[in-house]
Amino acid sequence: GLLGRLREGIGVIRAGEELARDNGLDDIRLDALLARGFFQGEIDVAAALDCNREGLALARRVGDRSAMLRFINNFGYFAFLAGDWDGALAELDGQLAEDLERADLIALLGTALIVHACRGELVTEGLAELERAFAGDTGRHGMIFLEDAKANAALTDGRLGDARAAWRHMAELAAGNAPAGFYQAARPALWDGDVAAVQTDLAALDATGVHGGVVEVRRTTIRAGLAALEGRTADALVLYREALRGWHDLGLPWDEALTGIDMATLLDSSDPDVRTVAESTREILVRLGAKPFLQRLEGAMAPSTSAEPSTSGATRPTESRSATPS
Secondary structure, three states: OHHHHHHHHHHHHHHHHHHHHHOHHHHHHHHHHHHHHHHHHHHHHHHHHHHHHHHHHHHHHHOOOOHHHHHHHHHOOOOHHOOOOHHHHHHHHHHHHOOOHHHHHHHHHHHHHHHHHHHOOHHHHHHHHHHHHOOOOOHHHHHHOOOHHHHHHHHHHHOOOHHHHHHHHHHHHHHHHHHHHHHHHHHHHHOOOOOOEEEEEEEEHHHHHOHHHHHHHHHHHHHHHHHHHHOHHHHHHHHHHHHHHHHHHHHHHHHHHHHHHHHHOOOOOOOOHHHHHHHHHHHHHHHOOHHHHHHHHHHHHOOOOOOOOOOOOOOOOOOOOOOOOO
């Protein structure tokens, strides 16, 4: 299957990487590290993060600024997913203080704005700068950074329809972005209580044909939400336990926290299981400094006379979301 081919491809890249290392071929080794870091993102984010860390150190050592900027972007996004938001911003904001070519500015600014937005910081000016930098560019690559930043800012603001539309557009721009994009698009639809939209996004995710550790937990997360929306509470609790365990085992606390918010939003906040998950979710959000999402969690857990899901306001590298290997 596709996962097997992906693992085989990573193995081939790694073999080339070792050959380049043994023969002092730094340029080839840098390309191999970029490629491996990209492909591992859908299987093992911790390994992808380590790969980009290694590549960044090598690029700095040999003085390859172009490769360095691509590794910084990829490191920044993977560090965001892995919960090292301070580390991500230290690298991203550090480079944004320097003069950058337009393509590098779009990539680094887009990734940095995601983290800043998720911390509840004002990103209006940054998004306007990103729009200006992208103006006139017809390439899909830059558009992916723009759409992802806009989607995260919209989710943070509670503009659920805008968030879903931006992530769906990102998913449709390139096949490599589809697994993450459709998964992310399903979240605002879940929070909005839109069963048909969630079903559409899950079907689109399934249609990518992509499998693997990260993608399977994404599917489980969406299916848990669907079960909750459809009133199948017992099924939802089982699926949420599986999803939360999966995110924890993968070392992806941000997705774990978002899944906890899903659970609090869609299930009865008085349920002991929901309250337990809400506590662990709160700990993650406080550690990350994700203030808008902490507020959304607290709103979802507040006693309510309505059984309807809350829609109050509160948030990937792939071939094109990350710096694409050339």
